Amino acid sequence: MASDSLNFFKVIALTLITLIAFAGNSVFCRLALKDNLIDPMSYTSIRLTAGAFVLYFIMRITTKKKSIVLKKSWTGAVSLFIYAITLSYAYQSVETGIGAVILFGAVQLTIIIFGLVDGRKLNNREWLGAMIAFLGFVYLLDPNASSASILGISLMAISGVAWGIYTISGLKGTQPLFQTYQNFVWTLPMVVIILLMNNGNEKFSYEGVFYAIMSGGITSALGYAIWYKTMKYYSHIQAAVVQLFVPIVASFGGVMLVSEPLTTELAISSLLILGGSFLLIQKKEYENLTSQSR
Template identity: 45%
Template sequence: MFSLGSKTINSPVQLVFYICIALLAFAGNSILCRLALADSSIDATSFTLIRLMSGAVMLCFILLLKGNIKQLKTKGSWPASLALFIYAAGFSYAYIELDTGVGALILFACVQITMLIISWYYGARLTLIESLGVFVAFAGFIYLVSPGVNSPSILGVTLMACAGIAWGCYSIIGSRSATPLIDTSSNFLRASLICLLLVPMLFIDTNQLEVMGVVYALASGMLTSGVGYAIWYKVLPHIRSSVAAVLQLSVPAIAAIGGLLLLDELLTLKMLMSSGAILGGIGLVIYGKQQEAK
């Protein structure tokens, strides 16, 4: 039985199990969104709204079980909620244009680059290994989006890059939180409100809303977002931050495999080479930070 208290992880087997579930959930967001939009069973705006609202409901339910629901009023922030909304909206609209693995890779790269730039702005300086990692990752990103037969859509890349930048900013804000699960729940509620207010502006003429699209959006909000984040916050106290960062390198790969199996998407040589450079470069940055900490 899944328990929400972090003290219930009392064996390496449990820890590995929860880590695997969390990483599958993160990759699942990309797979579910792509599944919904690929068969046109839902439009991007509806997917975003349902994902945010159902995620908020699930997170609040988890807090209710934990007895922390009353703290929602004093937690979270509007800047973080706006960043969360921009991420969710950009993510949904980008997957109209992008394959699952490509989208996840662009998102992940932009999140990490954004966090590095913000850290650098506030005084952190990169070591030689970290600088090399940034160069390799950025070169891989440029190669991925460079013109060619298998190049991703410029619009899709731009939207997913905006989503990644927003999630990077959200992560920086969240890194200062003493109660990340409560803050995330509050931010999901606020982001849902922002989305509701902006729905008239976001809707386009080609809206669709079918049963399977709603199911995909609910699964993305309640399971891969709500439960996924709850499990991840359960795991984090038991692993080092550098290990958590390395583990997340697997998310684009899992998403790409999901796209290959469920959507018959292709893994091109360009995708594989750019993935190796981006993930390898970010791995170097993480390794450099770990060595610097020692």
């Protein structure tokens, strides 16, 4: 029993680290693109490349194999790339907190829909929680409650769907570090394509490059590897909803680091989303999943 409690709190601790890393991605991206310190394509390219390099060196240090053999991982790689490129363009016009709410609201819907299609049934409490959280998401999209552009909102929603697919692709993974490394490496051919498309339109600054490297090498590469490691302890629904805590952290990051206002609308939306989340996350269900994964 004590061991189960320890395992539970260890997973919660790793999850919190992951969610802070996810929020860091939003803050870094907004810092870099709000004032055009770097163009979106260059930011995405540097971010994904930095992530691949950091994960490569970690793999070399932690594995005893002389060579690392890659397997095809196009679902994870393509969804990771689409998430990253649309996020970069969206954060040119969408504030950090609002962007994170839209992003992870779309993630939630994507994973819940997948779970329902896959035969996962929701009980009354879960339906209530999902509807309350979704209400918070819809409230933020009300033109009278948000000043975000339709294009920015649309790009952020696409980014969220892509991240939802990326999350789903890792739910049954058994080698989280290797799987994350593989996904990053397979984005590099797509990076080459957008670099060719962006030829002559690049815009760089030391700050913009720094934010891209930090996002790719630290909050993305390491954060995603930890996320893939912890996901096996969550159901589809829980994996979706637990990520809705990210907008709260990202909002405070936006206030403190990007000098963005913490609006009443964002606060109301966040409270609705958090309220719905608490109805969906229970320790008892976690313990059932833990026993099933052994």
